Amino acid sequence: MRNNIILILSVILMLTGCGLHKEYTPNVWLPAEDAFGMTPDVKMAEGDTSLGSLSWRDFFTDPLLQQLIEQVLANNTDLNSARIAIEKSEASLDAAKKAYLPSVYFSPSGTLSSFGGSKVSATYNVPLQINLDLDAFGSIYNKKHAANAVLLQAQVREEAIRANLISAVAQQYFLLQLLDHQLDILTLTDSLWQASLEIDKVLWENGKIYSTAVNQMESSCINVKTQIIDTQRNIRGVENAICSLLAETPHHIERSYWGSSALKEPSDNNTGQRMFDSKYIQIGVPASMLELRPDIRLANFAMEEAFYNTQDARAAFYPNISLQGVLGWTNSAGGGVVNPGKILLNALASLTQPLFARGKIKANYKIAQLTEEDLQRKYVQTVIDAGNQVNEALADCQAAREKYAYYHRQIEVLHEAYIGTHELMDNGKSNYLEVITAQETLLNAQLSEATNMYNGAQAVIALYIALGGATK
Secondary structure, X not given: OHHHHHHHHHHHHHHHHHHHOOOOOOOOOOOOOOOOOOOOOOEEEOHHHOHHXXXXXXXXXXXXXXHHHHHHHHHOHHHHHHHHHHHHHHHXXXXXXXXXXXXXXXXXXXXXXXXXXXXXXEEEEEEEEEEEEEOOOOHHHHHHHXXXXXXXXXXXXXXHHHHHHHHHHHHHHHHHHHHHHHHHHXXXXXXXXXXXXXXXXXXXXXXXXXXXXXXHHHHHHHHHHHHHHHHHHHHHHHHHHHHHHHOOOOOOOOOOOOOOOOEOOOOOOOOOHHHOOHHHOEEEOHHHHOOOOHHHHHHHHHHHHHHHHHHHHHHOOOOEEXXXXXXXXXXXXXXXXXXXXXXXEEXXXXXXXXOOOOOHHHHHHHHHHHHHHHHHHHHHHHHHHHHHHHHHHHHHHHHHHHHHHHHHHHHHHHHHHHHHHHHHHHOOOOXXXXXXXXXXXXXXXXXXXXXXXXXXHHHHHHHHHHOOOOOO
């Protein structure tokens, strides 16, 4: 009768516990179609034509940059650590899968005993111990799926680190090109202004201008020389930063000239504006972004892990059923020593039902539920933040495009003003202050135009990453 009651209760509990074997169903929150807040000239794209779906080798067309990215992806310490984390997660998942298998231990033992000077007797046990946990209530099942979600997160983190590294290398590379370009502008300006200074000295010696004009021109030349030194120092700093990403000691970084390679293959021959003009950019619809961005996929896999952790915490309310067996040889039979040894066989089934664990099981279940709720809210926020990042990058592209034409025209006008003002001073119709102002304004405009082009290129890179690019 007692055995029948235990059997009936066990069957009832098993039937109740069957509901614990639940599959995770992603509750994906889809953003609105206007989540990016795009401007009218930005083209929508589906599937493989989206900017984010491009391989980084197709997006960055500079051969030297491609080579540099490949070296960083092979040597970078953080990326290699992410790969090691994947291998650790794979090992943990493999262990979780094998939890269904029985554990077998070989544990031989022996004793020597003698009482009152009697003959020494030897006792030995040579057993195999076998333990098997029956996953009647989903504990092993949930742990296995949670471990798989951890592995997926590790893989996505590796993709995110790779994408961020590619972005960082590209931005540093283009910054080197910008600094080289600015250094060329400063070097040419230094040469021109130095020639003007020599002419002014001759004019001063002939009494055609005052010494203050010579002093002001020399001051401007010195200012350019200090900017050259600062630019050279900045170049070394950027090269050192790239070497750090390469996990190498400081050295020169090979690069092409500014503007020699555009971001993505352009649709026309405009060598300036094409690098960042949103007219040439095609992006996917907001829903497609969910499949590309690592942070969104990471948030989804985190929810999956939390789901199975919650199910595992729920399974802790149900009993743990295990089977244990011993098979081997022994010469100790009921306390008597016999030789040779006999076969030893022992089997045990146990059921452990938690009744009171000082509130620990209930607290763990509540914590798991709250963690799952928190991650769901964070997932929604991640999607919203992704749309904001795309919008910001598009705005930066648009601003750089609009300023490009203004800077280009400004340089043309200031160059004409500088030439004309210098001619007027040579004819005594203008003073040296107007000349110095014109030449310094022209230099600043040239440097600003280069910076704007870099900002535009940086915005396109940011847009590419925001759309989930560089993960492949």
